[in-house]
Amino acid sequence: MDVKQKTIIVTGANGGMGLAVVHQLLNEGAQVVGCDLNRDQLDSIQHHQLSIYEGNLLDEDFVRRVFQETNDRCGKIDGLVNAAGIAQQAEPIENVSVETWENLMDINMKLLFLTCREAAKYMKAKQRGSIVNVASISAVRPRPGLQAYVASKGGAESFSRALAIELAENNVRVNTVHPGPCDTTMLEKFAAEGVDIEKAKDETFKKSVPLGKLLTPENIASSIIFLLSDQADMVTGAALNVDGGRGI
Template sequence: MSLRLDGQTVFVTGAASGLGRQITTRAAGEGAFVVATDVDDDGGEQTVAEAEDAAAGAGGATYYHLDVTEADAFHDLVDAVAEERGLDGIVNNAGIGHPPNLAEDVSQSTLDYIIDVNVRGVWNGCQAALPHLKANDDGGAIVNVASLAAVLGMPQQSAYSLTKGAVLNYTRAVAAEAGRDGVRANAVCPGVVDTPLGSQVFAGMADDPEEGREKLARQYPLGRLGEPDDVAAPTCFLLSDEAAWITGHGLVIDGGFSSA
């Protein structure tokens, strides 16, 4: 694996499992020092252990507890990281879904919680990171994890679709605003990936989750669901200098689902 993130410091939220774990591990393996954060401390420490193994001395990782909805804590941690190590990139990955439900049946409390994590969490991350990224001589990169639901909208995933659409358009606004300061902002928009979050979709498709997984996989032209590294690899590309002229883009990673 190339060291295209060699020497960079990258901040990742929602790193305790799924996409966040794989992004952390992959980035460390590509030479970055990754600050992995989550509210699941056991999962976060396991992610760091896996990232250290993948880095094999090239990069590294450390873990901090962080609730992305707490703006002051987010700013304080990013400030501390930037002061100690500098900051080259942030991946705002933390997000939650909801069980399949008709739009009119989604409770207000569910909507509030999903907006708080999926939208406010990304807002807080960008606000905390932007001053430091703008201060870099070489600029910096933001990657926000949106979803295919941001592009297509998904039935029975109305609240989730609402928040991920907001993430995608907010990313474009940040890119347009911060580009002259050398900061790039992009989003990745994955289809269903085989992660704990994806299991909510499987459960809504059939009585047996495994049957739901197989049924959904057949809807993808490539014949399978996404794996975490299918998203982690393009995310690391967008963080790297190889993507130096890419900003304001929502990269759809969906095994051809949206073209079928």
């Protein structure tokens, strides 16, 4: 897929899907800017086309600095991948605190707003670009007990669709990826309190996937890179289910 020489900013780049996206982009010859609260995994990559920003992506000043410095250094911003996000422990709605709700909305939605707002500014100036926001198949087929998470990811898809139609005249594409159950450390955070996560992987998460296995971060990353690439130049406003059939 043609992403060589493109400059791509990736949030949530230090682990799971975000880290897989960073690796694949670097392998394809892209200039990558990885952003996260921590950088230990990113530091192990040691690649001359990787720049790392460690900081809080809910901080407007930090977000502005990442985009401005990237544009000043590279002369353009071709793509943005929002892989940053948090999970919700499954629980009845009467047990969900306002703090839990607000934290999910901040990280799963406000972060998208802040980064997409900056990306739009630089992409409109060049009249090209691609944004990929990672949502969840739970936005399409919810599970009980994840009401706040589902709301945040459904909002991420709606926001992306609205942005896609707004930026279409500027040749900026905006798409969403809906991952299914993926074998990362985040998966265990969806389980209800006291559940054996290894047992849940086999008896709950894996069984919910018609193709019969958990996804890998690399499965998700390949789909994201396709949407960033020139091969997807007529794809915008789409929600791509990468879920082994769970959303059917």
